[in-house]
Amino acid sequence: MATPNTPLWEVFIRSRNGLAHKHVGSLHAADATLALQAARDVYTRRGEGLSIWVVPSNAITASDPSEKGMMFEPAESKIYRHPTFYDVPDEVGHM
C-alpha cells in the first residue's frame, strides 16, 4: 500500500533485561516519535516489553531470497564450525 505520509516502520522489542531486541512486526506512522508511540500501543499491550526500537523499513538492507543458495548453503556442510567436538571436563560445570 502506498502511504507517502505514513511510511512503514519495523518494530523491535526487548522483553527483559539482558535479552536482545527482537523483531515483532511493523506499522505505519508519520515520523519516529509517533512510530514509537504506535509500537507501544500496538505491540506492548500485554506487558511484552521493557524497551522498543523502531526503524524505518526502508533503512533495512535485506538479502535477496533468490540468492539463498549462494548465501547460505555453503555453511550447511561445515558442521565442524559448531562447538560440539570438544570434551568439556566435568569440573567446568555449566557453560
Place this chain on the structure above:
Amino acid sequence: MAVANIKVSETPLVLYALRRADDALILGHRLSEWCGHAPALEEDMALANMGLDLLGQARELYTYAAKVEGAGNDEDKFAYLRDVRQYRNLLLLEQPNGDFARTMARQFFYAAFADLYWRAMMASSDPTLAAIAAKSEKESAYHLRHSSEWIVRLGDGTEESHRRVQDAIDDLWAYTGEMFAVDDSERGLIDAGIAIDPAALKSRWLKTVTGVISEATLRPPSNNWMQQGGRSGSHSEHLGHLLSELQSLQRTFPGTTW
C-alpha cells in the same frame, strides 16, 4: 425503562470519588466509540488502550465510592442505574468525539490536567485514593504525551488539520475552567488533606497547554468565559444520548450477565 434509578447518599467523600469515576467512565466511553472507526489501525488501538485505562480508573473509584457509601451500591449500579442528572462528570468529557482533531483536543485538555492532578493526589491522606492516583498518574502521563504529539502534528500539519484542531480548541476551551472549580463539598476534603486544591494546578496546566498550542502554531483561545454544571448534574444534551447507549442493556435486561 423498567429499572429505577438508584439513590446515592452523596456525602463529600462519596461524591468526590463519584465525580472522578464519572470523569473516567464518560471519557473512556467516548474513546471506545472510536473502536473500529479510527483513521488508522495504530490509532484505533491507541484510543482503545486509553479508553481501557480510564475504564480501569472508573472501576476502582466506583468500587471505593460504594465501599465508603456502604448502601449496597456497586460499580455496575453506579454506571448503569443513574440518570443524567445523577452523573457528576466534567462537561468537557461528555462532548462528542467530532473529528479526530476534536477528540485529541478534548483528550489533551483533560490529560494535561489529570497528569498534574493524579501526581498531586499521590500525597492524599486517604490511602485508597493515593493508591489509585499512583496507578492513574502513569496512564495520564502517557495520554498527555500521546495527545500533545498529535496536537503539534495537526496544528503544524496541513491547512485542513490546522483549521480543524484550531476550531476544536476554540470550541472546547469554555469547558476547561470546570476542572479547577471547587465547591463546599470538596473544600472540607481539601482542608482534611484527602483531596488537593485543583486551583493550585492551574498555572502549570496553562503553561503546558499554551506551550503545546504555540509549538503547534495554533492561536491560544482568548475567551475567558467558562461553562460549568457537570459536577452538580447539569449536563449538555450529549450525555443523555451517551448514557442511553451505555445503559440500554442493563435497563432492558436488569442484572443480565454474559
